Each structure stands twice: as C-alpha cells, then as structure tokens.
Amino acid sequence: MITPTKTRQIVLASRPQGWPTPENFRLETIELPAPADGQVVVANHYMSVDPYMRGRMNDVKSYAPPFQVDRPLDGAAVGEVIVSASPDVHIGQIVLHGLGWREHAVVPATAVTVVDAVAAPESAYLSVLGMTGLTAYAGLMAAARFRPGDTVFVSGAAGAVGSLVGQIAKLSGAARVIGSAGSPAKVARLRELGFDAAFNYHDGPVADQLRAAAPDGIDVYFDNVGGDHLEAAIDSLNNGGHVALCGAISQYNSTEPPAAPRNLALAIGKQLTLQGFLVGGHRDLMPEFHEKVVGWLADGSLRWDETVRKGLDAAPQAFIDLLAGANTGKMVVRL
Structure with missing residues (x-):
C-alpha cells in the first residue's frame, strides 16, 4: 500500500x-x-x-x-x-x-x-463489542444494580446504548423491559428486539405512557435522556429502585436550565439510588462483558x-x- x-x-x-x-x-x-x-x-x-x-x-x-x-x-x-x-x-x-x-x-x-x-x-x-456495549452492561449491572426479576425502563432505547441495555436485561432475567423512542419505526424495532413494551414519547406525556406500560412500577431506570423521562421514572420507581444516569441528551443543546425533574423529593421516601457513572470506571468488567456478549452474538440472541x-x-x-x-x-x- x-x-x-x-x-x-x-x-x-x-x-x-x-x-x-x-x-x-x-x-x-x-x-x-x-x-x-x-x-x-x-x-x-x-x-x-x-x-x-x-x-x-x-x-x-x-x-x-x-x-x-x-x-x-x-x-x-x-x-x-x-x-x-x-x-x-x-x-x-x-x-x-x-x-x-x-x-x-x-x-x-x-x-x-x-x-x-x-x-x-x-x-x-x-x-456492541466496544465501549458502547460495555457502557450498557456496566450501567445496568454495576450502576443500576440489576437483579433478575426486575422491571427495567430504558430511555433513548433505540440508540446504540439503550438498545443493548434492554436486550441484556432480558437475557439476564428481567421480568419486564420497557423502552421509549422517538418514532413509530423505532418503537417497532424495540419490539422486534424483545422489549416487552415500547412507546413513542411524542405521543403523550412520558409519565402517563410509562405508567400504562408498567402498571406495577419499575425497579430500574437506565437514563439516556434526562428531563421529563427522569421525572417520569422517579414517579414510577418502586421503593428501593435504582437509576443509572448515563446521559441527558434532552439537555445537551439547551441554553436554559432544565425544568425537570421537579419531583426529586420522592427519591427520599422511596429510598431511591441515583447513580451517575462513566464507562472508564468499569473496565474491570470488560472480560465478563466480552465473554457474555460473544456468546450472545454467536447464538443470535443479541442483535445490534x-x-x-x-x-x-x-x-x-x-x-x-x-x-x-x-x-x-x-x-x-x-x-
């Protein structure tokens, strides 16, 4: 060359x-x-x-x-x-x-x-085999302290990280996985990827749509969006629930302070854990993550x-x- x-x-x-x-x-x-x-x-x-x-x-x-x-x-x-x-x-x-x-x-x-x-x-x-995949895995397993049987809500769920979070949760024993996305095509794709429920956040208030999708509440929220999605998740989180704060894309281009979440005081009575994380702090999980993902890709159970x-x-x-x-x-x- x-x-x-x-x-x-x-x-x-x-x-x-x-x-x-x-x-x-x-x-x-x-x-x-x-x-x-x-x-x-x-x-x-x-x-x-x-x-x-x-x-x-x-x-x-x-x-x-x-x-x-x-x-x-x-x-x-x-x-x-x-x-x-x-x-x-x-x-x-x-x-x-x-x-x-x-x-x-x-x-x-x-x-x-x-x-x-x-x-x-x-x-x-x-x-899927790089930092994007590790972000999904570490955020769910370490920051959100996922446990089999949890109900998981993922915002920005059709994105690179979110789509993997939902699938990893299902493959790891989640009872129910819900995703939000911004178009009918993306909502349809989430259902193809195995999400139990998905909604278009343009179709109505996120809080109302999340309550309908998770009438018994959620245990884990993986946050890629912030703003109204985080506020809705706080409303729906069960006592002792966990939030992995990965991103806040709804605010990245804002020139004014965000209006939500306005219900943060609920985190006290519900004893919620809101954990921000950076993927660089979880490189120790790479061998475990890589072993699992390679297997899931090989048998076709994980799609990207x-x-x-x-x-x-x-x-x-x-x-x-x-x-x-x-x-x-x-x-x-x-x-």
Whole structure:
C-alpha cells in the first residue's frame, strides 16, 4: 500500500451556542507526518460520533477535556495499520484507537488495540463489542444494580446504548423491559428486539405512557435522556429502585436550565439510588462483558443496529443528526 503524503481532518471551527450547525466544523487537508519511533499510521475505516462529544464542544471543565477551536476533534475509530515504527503492532493489522474525525491517524502503538476483524465486523468494535456495549452492561449491572426479576425502563432505547441495555436485561432475567423512542419505526424495532413494551414519547406525556406500560412500577431506570423521562421514572420507581444516569441528551443543546425533574423529593421516601457513572470506571468488567456478549452474538440472541454515513465530509452532519435522534442503533461514519 502506498502511504499518502496528505490527509484530511475535521476541526472545531467555533463553539456552538445551542444546537451545533455545519458552520461549527471545518474540513482541512494537511500533510501526513511520518511516525516517530513507537508510533503507527492508521488508515481509518470507521469513526464514531457520540452524544458525549457535544459536551466537549463547550469550553467547560468536565470528565473529558474540551475540544479546542481550530484543532481536530477526536473519538473512537477503527482502521488498518499502513505504516509501523513499532515492533508490537504490524502493518495490515486492524486496530481500535481514539483519533477519529480524520482519514489517517498517527498514534502511539501503546494507544491502539488490535481487534479481530474476522470474528466480527470492524464497526462492531465501535459498538456492541466496544465501549458502547460495555457502557450498557456496566450501567445496568454495576450502576443500576440489576437483579433478575426486575422491571427495567430504558430511555433513548433505540440508540446504540439503550438498545443493548434492554436486550441484556432480558437475557439476564428481567421480568419486564420497557423502552421509549422517538418514532413509530423505532418503537417497532424495540419490539422486534424483545422489549416487552415500547412507546413513542411524542405521543403523550412520558409519565402517563410509562405508567400504562408498567402498571406495577419499575425497579430500574437506565437514563439516556434526562428531563421529563427522569421525572417520569422517579414517579414510577418502586421503593428501593435504582437509576443509572448515563446521559441527558434532552439537555445537551439547551441554553436554559432544565425544568425537570421537579419531583426529586420522592427519591427520599422511596429510598431511591441515583447513580451517575462513566464507562472508564468499569473496565474491570470488560472480560465478563466480552465473554457474555460473544456468546450472545454467536447464538443470535443479541442483535445490534447501526446507522452508517459515508465519507469524512458527512461526519459533522452525522453528529448533528445523532443529537436529533436520526439514528437507530450506533451512528458511525465509514471513511
């Protein structure tokens, strides 16, 4: 393979105010540097766009450093090593790393993970076999303290994480799994994936629809949305219930403070546990997670969806569309 001398990348052109727009991004062509000792050059095949990236576009302190204006964005990507200056990673290997939003990445060999592209499609390592899958598993099992027999409610349930949470709960012995989504097609897909009930949050108040779907209450709420979904879940949670706070996508582009939840005082009398979590704090669960997921994938009991956009040029709009709920399953960009 001929190593290119130039490559393209997406940089943050400006910080969004509210919803991101295409003008917040800029496509640049740059010289591709040669790798230093211990580095590899990766031709990216797939890159991930994720909701958490919206928070990194703000210049505020958080669990992940903010993106810098006029600098390339980053995120999970998978691709082929085309140049190696490391004895540990070889040309032709498929690797997972953290320098997406560009067609080629120069990465320390210590910062890549070699993956088996024969055992599973490359994009699976950005989704069901990667941090997305571990987020679903760790959030349900560790943060939400799931127990067989629980009734589980998942918001944003047709998304990359939510769709896996519901299936893992069912496969692990949940009595009932309920999901919310934003379109009739997504609701239908949740039922195909084995959710016992699903509703479109555009069809009426979330609290009313959740009560109808779970008349005996819920024991676990996996929160990807925040706002009115969290308020509804607090209403429906049984005494001693658990909430895994994974995301709050309903608030990421807000310019005003959220109005909900307004019923947080109920958490006292119900003795609820609301547990925020980050997937990086649960890497110890990766072997357990991987063993179970590989088995479920092999026997067909776990299914995963992805929405694929083509070309680096499409990445900014893919990210904007992700925040608007245009994806079913994992949103990835094929480069």
